Amino acid sequence: MLELEGISKVYRVGTFGGKELHAVSNVSFDIEDGEVVSLIGESGSGKTTIGKMILRLTPITSGMIRFNGVDISTLKGAALKKYCCDVQGVFQDPFCSYNPIFKADRIFGIVRHEFFPGLTGAQWSAKVEGALRAVGLNPPDVLNKFPHQLSGGQLQRFLIARALLLDIKLLVADEIISMLDASTRMDVLNLLADLKPRGLSILFITHDLSLGYYISERAVILYRGCVVEMGSTEKIYSNPLHPYTRLLMASVPRLDKKWEEVEAGLRVRAAGLPGGCVYYDRCPITDQAGCCDSRRPALVEAESGHLVACSQVTGQ
Ligand SMILES: Nc1ncnc2c1ncn2[C@@H]1O[C@H](COP(=O)(O)OP(=O)(O)O)[C@@H](O)[C@H]1O
Ligand SMILES: [Mg+2]
CATH class of the missing domain: 3.40.50.300 (P-loop containing nucleotide triphosphate hydrolases)
Incomplete structure (x- = not known):
């Protein structure tokens, strides 16, 4: 019914709109x-x-949204x-x-x-x-x-x-x-x-x-x-793969776990280079060899109907 194909949105911000804010980058579902x-x-x-x-x-900056096959921008x-x-x-x-x-x-x-x-x-x-x-x-x-x-x-x-x-x-x-x-x-x-x-x-x-x-x-x-x-809600919730999703799961208040235990798993480092993984500066499992801070991981099917964008999880 509705398809989002590689949509991105860049807002112009700052004095006279001189800066770009990438609010949405290449989203498809x-x-x-x-x-x-x-x-x-x-x-x-x-x-x-x-x-x-x-x-x-x-308006969409780039990409296309189709409703029943028709590009909605037209x-x-x-x-x-x-x-x-x-x-x-x-x-x-x-x-x-x-x-x-x-x-x-x-x-x-x-x-x-x-x-x-x-x-x-x-x-x-x-x-x-x-x-x-x-x-x-x-x-x-x-x-x-x-x-x-x-x-x-x-x-x-x-x-x-x-x-x-x-x-x-x-x-x-x-x-x-x-x-x-x-x-x-x-x-x-x-x-x-x-x-x-x-x-x-x-x-x-x-x-x-x-x-x-x-x-x-x-x-x-x-x-x-x-x-x-x-991917399927069932699969993501039973088997979260991305470190961010895992953090979200861990952050759902649970009676048996105090927040300090959840937080202990987190490290924050300086932001990676532009073009690297968006989660690099907060990720607890990033590699030291240097691919996470320089290459944006693609969404890869880790199991049927379940995609993840993390080179540490998918090995790509
Ligand atoms: N009209 C706008 N002009 C400039 N920046 C905007 C505008 N609307 C949202 N943003 C920025 O885009 C980013 C995403 O915002 P938004 O889509 O509202 O996120 P969410 O709904 O997930 O909280 C934020 O950094 C926000 O400040
Ligand atoms: Mg909102």
Whole structure:
């Protein structure tokens, strides 16, 4: 359904945009119909930038994104509108996604105006009610309310309902449960799981490895804009190969392990030469012979359906 082929994003930063910031470097993965893929990485690793490129909210510097075989950068007019119907995003902070002076359901009105101008009032109300009930909201509880009168969980569901109104094919869910408290998190996660049978594909963006495991069939681990490991969630979690993924696994709080023990495995050295492994300065298993700091490892299939970019693991 969606294919990312070698996409990169360079932002121009600094005074007069004189410096380049490589936010995303040569990232390739795909999402199939009805599949949930997690994109996991720490803050600043380029996750949101990838989501924005998919949603056409920011241009791609190089590479290509195809949706059902069509390069999305070529879409215009009606074809672009159709793409916006098929692919929608929901972002981290639900309160930022709303204008606080408008009632929450005003965003539904915008969808009606843009995409369903031909529906009668009764048809539209039925559609809204269906979408709200699909995300577990009772319409009278949320319609006609201002954003501050709703909880974070209700707002997040509301945004997912808006996406469902369009009968979307792919949802880009960017840290959508980070702002929620623990019990509401599970509700929203379970809601996403319930949406799977509708054939909806989801790109689930998170910095939290355990959430990715809970929800997805495949995971892509990102570090400084590069994919360091990807494959079936089951395989990555049972057999993490890249030292960064191992660190993430070790950092998931565990009752039997204190943080000092986890941290003891870490050394930080000076950054390697540009072009070397992106993880070089933090890696505990880097070689002294000097290939890690000078050559960027390629993603190599270590076992079927499980790729890793680490020359120490793959011997390449
Ligand atoms: N509009 C922008 N202009 C310049 N730099 C940006 C912009 N957006 C993000 N960045 C930078 O790109 C990198 C990746 O950011 P982002 O995609 O937001 O990462 P994540 O979502 O994983 O936290 C960061 O270093 C961030 O500071
Ligand atoms: Mg982000």
